Amino acid sequence: MVLCARGQEGKREKVGEMIDSETAELRVLDAAESLFYxxxxxxxxxxxxxxASGVSLKRLYRLHPSKADLVEAYLRRRDVRWRRSLAAYVDARTDPQERILAVFDWLHDWFAEPDFRGCAFVNSFGxxxxxxxxxxxxxxxHKEEFFRYLADLATAADAPTPLAxxxxxxxxxxxxxxxIIGSPEPAHQAxxxxxxLLDATANGDARSA
Amino acid sequence: MVLCARGQEGKREKVGEMIDSETAELRVLDAAESLFYxxxxxxxxxxxxxxASGVSLKRLYRLHPSKADLVEAYLRRRDVRWRRSLAAYVDARTDPQERILAVFDWLHDWFAEPDFRGCAFVNSFGxxxxxxxxxxxxxxxHKEEFFRYLADLATAADAPTPLAxxxxxxxxxxxxxxxIIGSPEPAHQAxxxxxxLLDATANGDARSA
DNA sequence: AAGATTTGAGAACGATCGTTCTCCTCGGGG
DNA sequence: CCCCGAGGAGAACGATCGTTCTCAAATCTT
Known part of the structure; x- marks a missing residue:
């Protein structure tokens, strides 16, 4: 994934201000994520x-030969970090039903962040x-991975397939x-x-007309 | 809302190719909606x-003095037409619960349209x-109006407030x-x-821990 | 019928943006 | 100490886009 053949030893380590390729890439991705999102x-x-990244245009284009390439890198990194953060939060619970509900608690924390602006993938898709x-x-x-994760949580809680x-x-x-409404409240409602839904299926499905 | 003082009688009706302001506006809005969406x-x-509209740039800018203005007109019209279409579909049913479920049937029909590309407002917001x-x-x-409509359907079905x-x-x-997944199936799942949820609350809320 | 006015078609303008190029600096090897 | 290649800063280029302007044709007024 890294373009320039990261390092026959320290060929270019220079002094002070000089930054190496890895930190340049990190700064670029951080700036891209903040701004794009x-x-x-x-x-x-x-x-x-x-x-925003403090990286020269030349180096920026060496790391990502086009804006489309940078956008893809942004989405790739956002996907893994987002899912990792969610999984870390959920893993603090052990009870299968609690793990499912924890997803929505995590969503609430996310929605309450001051710079929350929706799902980066939905926005980019639109x-x-x-x-x-x-x-x-x-x-x-990204959505497929997220849904698969929810499906795993649901099967671990012995919930029927459609619940996921x-x-x-x-x-x-x-x-x-x-x-859109600018409030974290939908997380509580969800x-x-x-x-x-968990209770309805757990108590046996009493579906009368 | 109409900019040019629509008509001391037929001041400008010309012949043949010439189109009047109202149809020009319609053509512009149709083109804008298709293309923007x-x-x-x-x-x-x-x-x-x-x-796409066959209207000259001059007239286009007389009808909508800026692109931002045209975008707002597009969203305004899309909002009322979308909600009108939904309400017409739902009004074909009389049973309060059926009316609620009809919303999701209407969504399915919409999702199955070949050029469906999500909610125009979510896309524009992103x-x-x-x-x-x-x-x-x-x-x-737009979302507030839609949610209010759902709330009205829910109260008509004697459903508790959070159900809406x-x-x-x-x-x-x-x-x-x-x-995003390119399938109308989520309408059925929803x-x-x-x-x-309707059945769970109808059968008395058996919420045990 | 003739001048005034409006209109349409499209060129033009100015700004922005993605991408590349130039020039200059700076460190290393002879 | 002097050439050399690499890197940074930013100018430059070409394309696109929103908006305005030009000019000639067509219409309305009188």
Whole structure:
């Protein structure tokens, strides 16, 4: 993944201000993530990423030969970090039903962050999904991974298969609703709904007309 | 709302090719809706809307003095047409619970349309919500109206207040999920979940720990 | 019928942006 | 000590886009 053949020993370690390729890449990805997520992809120019990261344009284009490449790197990294953060939070609980509900607690914490602006993949899909197929594919893959994770949590709780789909819809709806109305409250509502669905199926499905 | 003082009688009716202001506005809005929805707002230039609508740039800018103005008109019209279409579909049913479930049937029909690409407001919000506050506000207002409609359906079915929020999250989640995975199936899943929630509360809330 | 006015088609303008190029600096090897 | 290649800062280039302007044709007014 790293473009320049990271290092026959310390060929270019220079002094003081000089930064090596790995930290340059980190700074670029940090800047790209902050800016792309906060303002949208098309609203952020490469020059702004250069300024925010402190990396020269030349090096920026050596690390990512095009903006499309940088966008893909941004989405890739956002996907793994987002899912890792969620999994770390859920792993603090042991009871299978509690682990499912913890997903919505984690969502609430996320929604309450001051710079929360919805799901980066939904936003990117809405902006570029029709034009850049790589973005559409990244969003699809991210949601698929997330849904698979929910499905694993559901089967661990002995919940029937469709429940995982229902949880996914609640979580997904909470994300976009929280973003648009600007409140973390949908996380609580989604958690309540998830609780009802868990209880309804646990108590035997009394589905009368 | 109409800019040019629509008509001391037929002041400008010309012949043949000439089109009057009302049909020009319709053609512009049709073109804007198709293009903005299909490809995103920033990906469509004013020149393309001119070509698609067959209206001259001058007239286009007389009807909508800026692209931002056209975008707001697009969102306004999309909001009322979308909600009108949904209400017409739901009004074909009389049973209060059936009316709630009909929302998800309507969603399924929408998702199955070949050019379905998610909720126009979610997409616009993701693309421009951080930059253009009018877009963010339009999305918020649209979701609020939709949620109010669901709340009315829920109270008509004697459902407890939080159920309306749960239905909203399911519908919202189904929209973005259907868009990203490219399948209308989430509508069925959301309908199933709604059904479970309706039954769970109808049968008395058996919430045990 | 003739001048005033409006319109459409499209060129033009200015700004922005992705990408590349230039120039200058700086460190290392003879 | 002097050439050399690499790197940084930023100018430059080409394309796109929102918006305005030009100019000629067509219409309305009188």
């Amino acid at each position: 906060a303002r949208g992809i098309q609203a952020v120019g490469m020059d702004e990423i250069r300024t 902006e570029l999904g029709a034009t850049e197929s790589a973005v559409a594919e990244a969003a699809r893959a 789909d229902h949880l996914a819809l609640l979580a997904e709806g909470a994300m976009t609703t929280a973003a 958690r309540d709904a998830a609780r009802l | 299909a490809r995103g707002i920033q990906a469509v230039g004013m020149d393309e809307i001119r070509t 693309e421009l919500g951080a930059t253009e506050s009018a877009v963010a506000e339009a999305a918020r207002a 929020d749960h239905l909203a999250l399911l519908a919202e989640g189904a929209m973005t999920t259907a868009a 309908r199933d979940a709604a059904r479970l």
